[in-house]
């Protein structure tokens with residue numbers, strides 16, 4: 001039952017929540033089924049629209065009636081048992097969570113990825129605020145839910161206040177250096193700013209207490225430099241399936257899609273499009 005009276009501001013910048021109603025029902029057989037999935041290629045599927053139907057909406061193959069692009073993505077990406085058996089418990093929890101805040105629309109992203117060395121060094125950051133604040137309209141949501149159905153969970157800085165302070169100070173320092181440096185056509189500072197920032201961030205946050213979600217956990221997290229959780233992808237030298245949700249009003253989601261040059265609602269897509277249309281920090285982790 002929707003309860004829009006709930007105030008998300010009372011929640012911390014992130015919270016790890018066990019989403020399975022009854023973990024004892026998650027048998028060894030189900031765990032083995034989850035772990036037996038193989039990722040064939042790194043590919044993302046994204047859906048933006050009303051909460052997807054769960055429960056009675058099942059087709060002849062026993063799949064939930066999701067958009068055709070989901071099944072195309074699944075066939076191209078996952079070898080082994082259908083993902084829905086692992087995905088559904090998370091979506092059931094997430095839908096109820098969103099409804100309790102009066103939200104009935106979201107952007108849902110499922111990213112399957114092959115092993116990579118790209119995150120052996122952490123990428124500590126806060127996510128961007130997705131929805132712009134416009135006039136006197138109700139303040140848009142600036143939070144998300146995420147989980148990992150295969151592979152390691154996202155890393156979170158346990159204490160967000162000093163971590164955000166460190167990131168803010170470093171950002172100011174980098175801006176100052178960008179203003180002051182002697183630029184040339186072969187300027188290594190400009191070419192490697194992202195890498196330099198990442199290296200310095202890693203050095204700064206070395207030794208902080210880190211919390212990582214485990215199987216059956218999901219993470220509520222806030223976005224934005226002011227109150228957002230400080231987090232990073234974990235080392236990902238194995239197959240991984242990450243699921244991220246950004247809830248919002250239909251109006252706010254349509255505005256974001258419009259900014260990406262996309263018209264229509266709901267919309268869903270995969271096959272070469274997601275990284276072009278979904279900024280990394282929208283749903284990363």
Ligand SMILES: [Fe+2]
Nearest residue numbers: 127281284285
């Ligand atoms: Fe992120």
